[in-house]
Amino acid sequence: FFGWHELTRKIIPVMRAQGHGRIIQCSSVLGFVTMPWRGAYNSTKFALEGLTDTLRIELRDTPIHVTLIEPGPITSNIRANSIPHFERWIDWKSSARKVQYESALLDRLYTARGPDRFELPPQAVVDRLIHALEADRPRPRYYVTTPTRISGILKRILPTRALDWVLSR
Known part of the structure; x- marks a missing residue:
């Protein structure tokens, strides 16, 4: 996150x-x-979203367009x-969640399974990137995968506890 912020601060004057x-x-x-189980990743992406949304508002009266691309799998x-x-970094053997690591998390991390159900190739992100680069008026956000679109809808319509329940499944 801090690398994104530093690069962005340096490029805006240019x-x-x-x-x-x-x-x-x-x-x-x-x-x-x-x-x-994705706290570090979640938090850096939340921070990036907040920074990008802030920049978009702060730069709205300039000819600098600010966009987020939001892939899923x-x-x-x-x-x-x-x-x-x-x-x-993870001492799972001493964790209070050791049983969960053993029953599901380790298998998910270490076992190669092939593509996830809704996984798209990298080209799907490239296509959105090209659109964001070439559009006269790029959108603030580009969702890339079906899970991203569904999550966006659920976040808008569900109460927090209901969304938490869906996401924890």
Whole structure:
């Protein structure tokens, strides 16, 4: 998150000087709804969403467009790349949630299963990025996957406790 913020602060003066610009941040469905066991990821994406929404409002009277791309499940190596960090930072054997780690979380992290049900290829994000770059008036948000669209609707219509129940399933 702090890297995004620093880069954005450095590029805004360049965009102002040239008279236009686009700031496009890649967030996640987990930037506006949460899922259990992903606290660090959820919190950085929530922070990015807050920063991007603030920038969009603060820069609304300038020719700098600010957009969020919000993917859901996209084919990537995120699980494999997470393993060394998990092993370094999570002491699951001493955790009060040890049984949950053993019964579900470890299997999900370590077992390769192929694509998730609603997973899309990276090109789906690229397509939204190109639209955000080329549109005369880019949208503030681009949802990429079905789970992102459904989560956006549920966040708007459900009370918090009901949304929590749905997301914890």
